[in-house]
Each structure stands twice: as structure tokens, then as C-alpha cells.
Amino acid sequence: MAEKEVQDFWEKNKIYNFDPSRKKHIFTIDNPPPTISGKLHIGHIFSFAQTEIFARFKRMQGYNVYFPIGFDDNGLPSERFVEKELNIKASAISRDEFFEKCSTATKHYEEKFESLLKSMGFSYDFNLKYSTISDDVRKISQTSFIELAEESKAYLKESPVLWCAECQTSVAQAELNPKEKDSYFYYIPFKVENDILEIATTRPELLCGVVCIFVNPKDKRYLKYVNKKAIVPLYNFEVPILSDSEVCIDKGTGAVMCATFGDAKDVEWFNKYSLPYKNVILKHGRINENVNFIGSLNIKSAKNKIVKLLEENKSLIKSEKITHIVSTHERCDREIEIIPSKQWYVDILNRKEKLLSIANQINWYPFSMKNRYIAWVNNIKWDWCISRQRYFGVPFPVWYCLNCGKPCFAKKQWLPVDPIKFNYKDKCNKCGCSEFTPEKDVMDTWATSSLTPQINLSNLNKLINNNCNIFENKNVENFLPMSMRSQAHDIIRTWTFYTILKSLYHFDKIPWQNIMICGFVLAKKGEKISKSKGELKFDPKTLIKTHTADALRYWAANTKLGVDTFFDPNDMKDTKRFMTKLWNCSKFVISHLEDFKIKEKKATKFIDKFIINATNKIISEACNLIENFEIGLARHKIDDFFWKDFCDNYIEIVKERLYQPKIHGEEERKSAQYASYYCLINILKLYAIYVPHLTEYIYIKADFKKFEKSPSLHMLLWEENLKNKVSYDEEIIFFGEEVKNLISSVRKLKSQKNMSIKESIDSVTINCYKKHKSFFIDTEKDLIACLKAKKILYTFKS
């Protein structure tokens, strides 16, 4: 209830609204727009919370933080989600109708997402919200495409492409998931003259598509066959036998059939040796009807039938059970086929070196995550296919000349445009023809998601320079690179990679100076939380309800950056303990501030100076850690200070001075008031980024406004900020440590003797450095009260 109250207060007072009039020290954050494909899970909360905590930190450092949220609603993930949710097939209804259903569904979920994000207290400026299917974003995405196409960085090509027969679309390498599957190795005899060459294959249904046989040039067993012809069983046609060093001698029989297309290797050989193409598997996942024996069957039945025929024909030597890893489509788990078709691609293979070197200009946190990017770029085998034969996406702004086939691009003033609904209003500049056919494909969702810096900066530019188009107004480049990107490590090969690629192409610049990469929340070691398993247990809405948003946030700031973690509801005990402690501690300090005047900023007692200096030190240390995105390590440091130094020691020391000015003196009490106020307000500020509701609630309820002149805790700055560095006196801090040791020894003694803490003792002898004696004498009354000692004596260490 208190959290909701505080959230309403923030919203009403526009605490987190971006202020375009403050043009200095703008800090821009490229924050992940969640995909609208179901629920936000605990992993989102974990990673979003870490980013958000950092954003709050920057705000409290005095930066004008540009921190928008977006929703990635367009694209295949949303389509698949809608198909499942409504139990429909996109292909079964009209394009418009399906688009409409997707729009409605995504809109509905966006509202849910937004309300969940708000209930976490995430300080996005929701006025800056964007959606990737919106007109503005479609315009940016289409502009990007046209620019790339005009510079030949994007191109149209007929060639073998990765194909998902389930989703009925081409896909990109980044969308492949390796999956271990059970299969059989079938050993099949191919006749070569009067000899038999045995071949092992997992895909006998492709026998009719065999175009060649390869052996390794170092494989003495088979050299005699090279350049001869082999006869394909069942189909009885001849194929050449060639040698290629890429053939693994110890795999199968060491002789391999190359079909069009069984796998990526086939494509490689197809290109390398200009092999003929045989159209076996069609886009809907069935065999070409013209193929003998298996025409029109699906792949599985075709395989079974061929195996049966081979057996009957005594052409199956043996079959061997194996498990092998196949590429599946990440959205539906269906095995990927390779089928030639005409698609739009973005050039990657020619830019690998630049893509590798430019990564060095970005600061990676944690640094080792850069390796994943490097490994990915190094291993890319395909240019980025950006066409999708789908519906709920950004259309290609392209028409094809009916006469000569030339692709004609939309004029920029037409954008955003759907070529299906809008005629190309010009003549073909190649042949002059004025009849066109529209491109029906839409773009890969990443083709748009990879433009989040451009989207963010266009919106920022709109606010500041009143001009929305980043591609036209180069002023916007002043904000490029953005200050930071944040994300989890699973999308380095997609979001990170594609964004860097596009930024390189459009601006020849890195997209952001820093990238902060969070870990994953796992159910147990190595196992991602899936939607089916333990959905309720990890449902953020339920967790907020049972544990509060602040508790989840505090938990999210528990780890080192980039490290995967587990969610255990038991961990929430710690959090509750902490929140109660902060509440009680605040209550105590506030109860002694009734007559406190902020103008009397003076700590006269050394022990008060100690805690103020220690506070400053912890602020400085926390700043250093968080600047390196280590919000978890910073939190632990702050916890330690808050709990041990402030609560367990300092408060115990000054308690009586606060309660009994008659014994300790009015001035002395004021000094304690000031020190405890200073510490509390700074502790609240430190924790404001982690537990914004609780701290704000304390701030409001205790009417801190009268001291700090700000309606909200979150509009205050940390003592150490953009313009101010805190200082602290190590000598005084050392003295404070000595006092803590002293107290600890007395407590130990009492504990060993089973004495109550409040039982008095006759005398305490302090062993200290001579130069600190005056400090201790200054603290004597406090110590007598705290230790319940009757008198204090001294000895000195050298």
C-alpha cells in the first residue's frame, strides 16, 4: 500500500520526467524494450532493476538522465504469441485481420507490462515510451533500410537461405538454436563402376537431391574413386565423385553425399563447385510433388518411406542410432531447412574486421562479455537475412518494376509506408515502366530493434531540437554514442551485434560508450526459467504482492555484474530484515530531531565527526563501485556501514547523549543530532537507488522537506556528485575504529561472563596512541554511558 502511495506521489509530481531545458550533462540510456510475447518474468525484473538502479544513481549524481522505455511489439515473437494465444494461423486469415489481432493483443500486453514496470518503481520517463510498430519507429526503420540499400550494404539476392517451415519464413543465423536430437546414420551403397562406395547419411530422404559425393584427398581408401561417377540408389542417376579437404575421414564412412540442401556444408560446396540445384524440400516443409516415391510427403514420412524402400531393395547396409546436434528455430524448435529464395540481406561477411575492431572502442562491463561478441562475429557464416515472410512487422518500402524487376525504394517523404496499400508514384528509373508490384515481406524484428539508439536519439532530438529525424539532422549525432546500453548476456549475438552493425553503417561510430551486461536468473544451475515450469513461483506480480517491489529490487542488487543467479524465496528474508532495520533506525533518529534545526550544522564531538567522515568515505567508495556498474558490491558495502557502524555502534554510543542533555549538555546533544541527521539522510540517499519506495516513504512521513527543500528524496544529490567530491579524514576514521574495538572488547567480556549489556563495570582501561587521548577524553561521557563503566583509565601504545 505504501509503495502504491509513493508511486502515485512520483507520478503526480513528475519526479522522473526528463527535463529538455537542462541541456548539460545529459546521460542517455539505451534500455531493452521487452518483447511482447507473453509475460515479463523474474529475469526481466532482475536485469531491468540493475539498470534502473544505475539510472537512479546517475540522476542523483546530477546528470540529466534520458531514460526511456520501449516495447518491442513488432515481429515474429509477437506473431507466434498471438497465434498461440488465439489458436489461429496467420496464413488462414487475411493479412489485415491478423495485423489487427496482433495490434490489439500487443497493446493489451503493453498496458500490463507498463503497469508491472511502474509497480516495480522503475523510474522511466513514460512520456518517452516508444513501440517498434509505431509510425515514428517504422519511419526510422524504413529509412535505415533505404540508406543501407542505396549504399549497397543491403542487397537483394536469390540464394539458399535458412528456412523455418513451421513459421513459414526465412530466418537469420542468430535465430538458430542448437538442439541435441536422436537420429540414425543410414549406411547406403552407391555403385561406382563395379565397385560399391558406402555412404552414411542421416537424411536418406534427400537421396533424390544428391548432386555430388565428396571424399577427402588424403583418404587413401577412396582416392581411386575420385572423378568417377557414382549411381544413386533407388533413383539410379549418376553423380560425380570429387575430393575436398573439408571432408572428415573418420565421420561415417569418410565419404559424404552432398544434397541440395541438407546442411550448411552442402551450401558451401554448392557455391564452391557450382553444383546444380535440385529442388526437393519446399517451403511448407513437404517434398516436391515431382519427386519419385516421396512426392508431397512431409519430411518425416518421406524419410521412413525411403528407408523402407532401401530395405526392400537390399540397399540399406545398416542403420546406427546416434544423437547429433541440429539447428532449430529458436521460436518454435522446428529443425531448420535450407531452401533457395529471393531475400534481402545486410552485408556482414565483408565487414567482419571492422566489426571486431570497433568493439574495442566500447567499454564492456564485465569485460569478459566482449569475448562472446568476438566469438559470434568470428563465427558468422551468413550475411544477415532481414526478410521475413510474415505480417506483423515493418514492411520493406520497396516495389519491383513489373517490366525489368528493378527494386524501387520509397521516397523519404512517403515514410512510413506500406507498399501493399500505397502505389509507387514514379517511373522505374531503369526502364521507365510505371507498373510495379509491392514487396510483401516484412523485416526481421531485429532490423528495427537494432535501431534503439537511433529511436532514442530521434526522440531526444525531437524534445531538444524539435526535429525528429536522426538521419536528416546530424545535430543528433552530438548525443552519439549514447552513454550506455544495458542488457542481459543472452542477446549479445542479436541486439548488441546488430546495433553495433547498424551504428557502424549509418554513422561510422559506436552506438554507446559503455555496455552493462547482466546475468540471468536461473531455476537451478544452467537451467533457464521456462514459461511452463514454475511460472507462478517466479511471477513478478505475485512476488511484488508477497514481498514488495523494494524487496525484489534489493535482491536484484545482490550479485556481481554479469553473474547468473538463482531465485530462492528464502533470500527474501534478508531483504525484509534489512527493510525493517532501516525503518526502525530511521524512526529512532527522527524521534530525536523534533527540535533540530538544519542551520546548526556543526558536529563538535570527535565521535560525531567520525561517523560523518565514515559516511563520506562510504559514499565515495559506493560511487567508485557503481561507476563501474558494480551496484551489488556497492550495496554490500553500504549495508555493512549502515548496519555495523551506524546502527550497532554509533547509535549505541550517542543514545544517552540524545536522551539526556542534562547529563551531556545541550550543545553536545545538538552535535549528535546533526551527525545522526547527516548520516541518516545520506544513508537514505544511498539506499534511495535500491529501495526507492521505502526511503521516499520515510522521507515524506518524517517531513524531511523542511530540512532539504525538496519534495522528493529522489531529487536530491549524493554528497559526492558531478560537481562535488567528498573528503574524509582518515585519522578520525582510525580513531572511530579504535572506539569500535574498545566497545567490542567490553561486550566480549560481558558476554563471556553472561552479563547483561546494561550491567555496569567498575572501570575500563583504554590502550591507545598518545595523540588520540584527547579524542577519547572528548568521548568519555558517551563511553561511560554505552559501556556502563564507572570510570575510564588510559595506557598508551607506542
Added chain:
RNA sequence: GGGAGCAUAGCUCAGCUGGUUAGAGCACUUGCCUUACAAGCAAGAGGCCAUAGGUUCGAGUCCUAUUGUUCCCACCA
């Protein structure tokens, strides 16, 4: 097969550029109702810092190798 991370108390983890008896929280044991907090306070027990070498006056920290573990990439014949 290539690469990266991790290996410290029963559990979850800190230990920065090598420096005195290795830290925290949870759990455990004991004591304490202390004018904020028993969801608390105090004290205690618990570690050949994965293994083996090496560098160094000195290694949890640096180097080499090994083992275990997790992840990324590759592996579809």
C-alpha cells in the same frame, strides 16, 4: 573441438594493482527483553582459499599444468 568464467566456512558469496592472526550474510552454539528494532543485540564455533609445480623476502591473490564445473561458439554428412 575452440574460447571465456568460476572453484574461498555447511549454504550464498566478498576479498582491488601480491603484505601482518582470510571476511560478510544465512544456518549453528551460548548469553542478553538494552527508553529504535527479539524480524533485535552481543559473543562463539566453523576454512591445508580445488590439486601439483613455479616466481617472490612473502601467494587466496601472479605464472604453468591438471581436475571439476558453468557458459559462449563450432559440431546436422
